[in-house]
Amino acid sequence: xxxxxxxxxDPSRRASTDLTASTDLTASTDLxxxxxxxxPAEISRALTRIAHEILERTDGAGEVxxxxxxxxxxxxxxxxxxxxAQVEGRAVPVGSLDITMYRDDLRLRPARTLGxxxxxxxxxxxxxxxxxxxxxxSGRTVRAALDALSDIGRPRGVQxxxxxxxxxxxxxxxxxxxxxxxxxxxxxxxxxxxxEIDGQDAVVLGEGGGPGxxxxxxxxxxxxGTAVR
Amino acid sequence: xxRHLISAADLSRADALLILDTAEELAQMADRPIRKLPTLxxxxxxxxxxxxxxxxxxxFEAAAKRLSADVINFSAKGSxxxxxxxxxxxxxxxxxxxxxxxxxxxxxxxxxxRLAGWVRGCVVNAGDGAHEHPTQALLDAFTxxxxxxxxxxxxxxxxxxxxxxxVARSNVLLLATLxxxxxxxxxxxxxxxxxxxxxxxxxxDLSAALPKSDVVMMLRVQQERMNAAYFPxxxxxxxxxxxxxxxxxxxxxxxxxxxxxxxNRGVEIAAEVADSPRSTIVEQxxxxxxxRMAVLYLLLGGSEAQG
Numbered sequence: 001x002x003x004x005x006x007x008x009x010d011p012s013r014r015a016s017t018d019l020t021a022s023t024d025l026t027a028s029t030d031l032x033x034x035x036x037x038x039x040p041a042e043i044s045r046a047l048t049r050i051a052h053e054i055l056e057r058t059d060g061a062g063e064v065x066x067x068x069x070x071x072x073x074x075x076x077x078x079x080x081x082x083x084x085a086q087v088e089g090r091a092v093p094v095g096s097l098d099i100t101m102y103r104d105d106l107r108l109r110p111a112r113t114l115g116x117x118x119x120x121x122x123x124x125x126x127x128x129x130x131x132x133x134x135x136x137x138s139g140r141t142v143r144a145a146l147d148a149l150s151d152i153g154r155p156r157g158v159q160x161x162x163x164x165x166x167x168x169x170x171x172x173x174x175x176x177x178x179x180x181x182x183x184x185x186x187x188x189x190x191x192x193x194x195x196e197i198d199g200q201d202a203v204v205l206g207e208g209g210g211p212g213x214x215x216x217x218x219x220x221x222x223x224x225g226t227a228v229r
Numbered sequence: 230x231x232r233h234l235i236s237a238a239d240l241s242r243a244d245a246l247l248i249l250d251t252a253e254e255l256a257q258m259a260d261r262p263i264r265k266l267p268t269l270x271x272x273x274x275x276x277x278x279x280x281x282x283x284x285x286x287x288x289f290e291a292a293a294k295r296l297s298a299d300v301i302n303f304s305a306k307g308s309x310x311x312x313x314x315x316x317x318x319x320x321x322x323x324x325x326x327x328x329x330x331x332x333x334x335x336x337x338x339x340x341x342x343r344l345a346g347w348v349r350g351c352v353v354n355a356g357d358g359a360h361e362h363p364t365q366a367l368l369d370a371f372t373x374x375x376x377x378x379x380x381x382x383x384x385x386x387x388x389x390x391x392x393x394x395x396v397a398r399s400n401v402l403l404l405a406t407l408x409x410x411x412x413x414x415x416x417x418x419x420x421x422x423x424x425x426x427x428x429x430x431x432x433x434d435l436s437a438a439l440p441k442s443d444v445v446m447m448l449r450v451q452q453e454r455m456n457a458a459y460f461p462x463x464x465x466x467x468x469x470x471x472x473x474x475x476x477x478x479x480x481x482x483x484x485x486x487x488x489x490x491x492x493n494r495g496v497e498i499a500a501e502v503a504d505s506p507r508s509t510i511v512e513q514x515x516x517x518x519x520x521r522m523a524v525l526y527l528l529l530g531g532s533e534a535q536g
Contacts, residue, residue, distance in 0.1 A: 101268040151263040
């Protein structure tokens with residue numbers, strides 16, 4: 001995993017589940033020809049809007065549990081939780097759901113470091129679970145998350161909130177709450193930076209590496225880009 | 230990480246911590262309604278046991294099954310081995326069956342190492358002779374870290390039949406890697422000749438070592454391996470090197486008592502100590518499943534192209 005190739009998956013996802021790769025990633029993309037498409041204030045405004053949408057759609061979020069998908073979904077879930085609490089005046093349970101063990105591309109790369117799963121003590125049975133992630137791409141992460149959820153309990157409903165939807169779905173999955181629809185080409189790389197992890201808030205769009213890198217479309221098992229996202 | 234787990238010495242500090250951290254995440258699963266992950270679906274793990282073992286084999290079997298791997302148990306008794314098949318021929322048979330990992334316990338030191346040269350799958354050493362038992366050391370380290378919060382600088386005293394103990398050797402090697410200070414306490418006859426080269430201290434007085442211990446690990450007296458008179462009587466051994474309630478009282482308040490099992494109650498450990506709150510003996514068993522899941526996941530969970 002050196003050259004970041006679009007077929008090799010969204011790097012923000014990769015960085016989030018495979019922490020060892022994140023330095024590698026920064027070095028390889030070095031954000032050449034990259035541009036910031038979203039500033040901190042816009043991210044904050046989008047999260048506030050999503051929080052209000054959640055309240056509207058779930059009748060005050062009384063039964064809602066926010067589960068962030070590591071790594072960057074988790075701080076996003078906490079930020080949404082704070083906003084829900086501010087508006088409604090009562091705390092909404094927030095947790096995290098690691099999906100590494102449920103991925104469909106485990107055999108394509110070395111074993112990944114696991115993220116942390118923390119389900120609120122209330123459990124998820126009969127609740128409305130809102131999954132929170134930074135970027136929605138192929139939809140494979142969300143598929144894995146749905147599998148992981150069903151092993152933890154039986155929620156009454158599952159919804160999906162993402163900060164950025166960059167298109168190129170490979171599975172019949174859509175988000176219920178979207179911060180920003182960002183039209184991209186598969187060559188491009190979308191990175192969400194968050195203060196809690198990266199020291200700053202931003203959404204960055206960069207050029208991917210050239211073709212022929214490891215995990216290129218020709219590699220077995222990833223026809224046309226089996227990016228988990 | 231290496232492709233095989235043969236010796237605790239093969240693990241770097243980073244590897245060992247990765248296994249412990251992974252096990253920590255997997256241990257959470259024990260509280261869930263569905264204790265199964267789809268991760269190793271379609272992979273085959275063979276348990277190849279040339280020596281009797283209950284807890285290690287069951288532990289590996291449970292670990293593999295919780296990761297959805299298929300498990301084939303192969304014990305030497307009543308099998309082709311009893312008919313005279315060599316280890317290599319057995320290995321080639323397993324290879325032909327498509328084993329992705331072989332968990333091997335063997336009476337001869339070095340058997341897993343030989344096996345690793347014959348099969349394409351990963352080899353996990355589940356105990357070879359008096360040599361090593363790396364997953365036991367990992368689960369012991371995991372238990373210490375869970376109970377006491379750290380490993381760096383932890384004072385660990387390992388007591389008893391070190392000579393015949395693969396658990397002691399693996400623990401000394403792993404704990405040294407992880408920064409703990411290990412002291413072996415045993416009768417001189419039950420210490421290996423080369424113990425001077427091990428990364429640990431050696432003592433002969435248990436009562437003197439206990440007040441300076443955060444962890445005391447009692448080893449089983451392996452009478453089945455004893456072909457000479459290593460100590461005069463079991464009673465005398467028990468008096469000098471057994472952990473009874475009076476001796477356990479010398480331990481600091483926070484110290485824990487470990488035993489890899491199976492125990493000889495009344496020989497190396499008194500029943501009241503084994504059942505006391507500071508004993509981690511039952512925890513060690515459940516932690517064993519989490520640690521073995523972590524090992525199987527890290528060896529088998531990724532792409533095979535890794536060296």
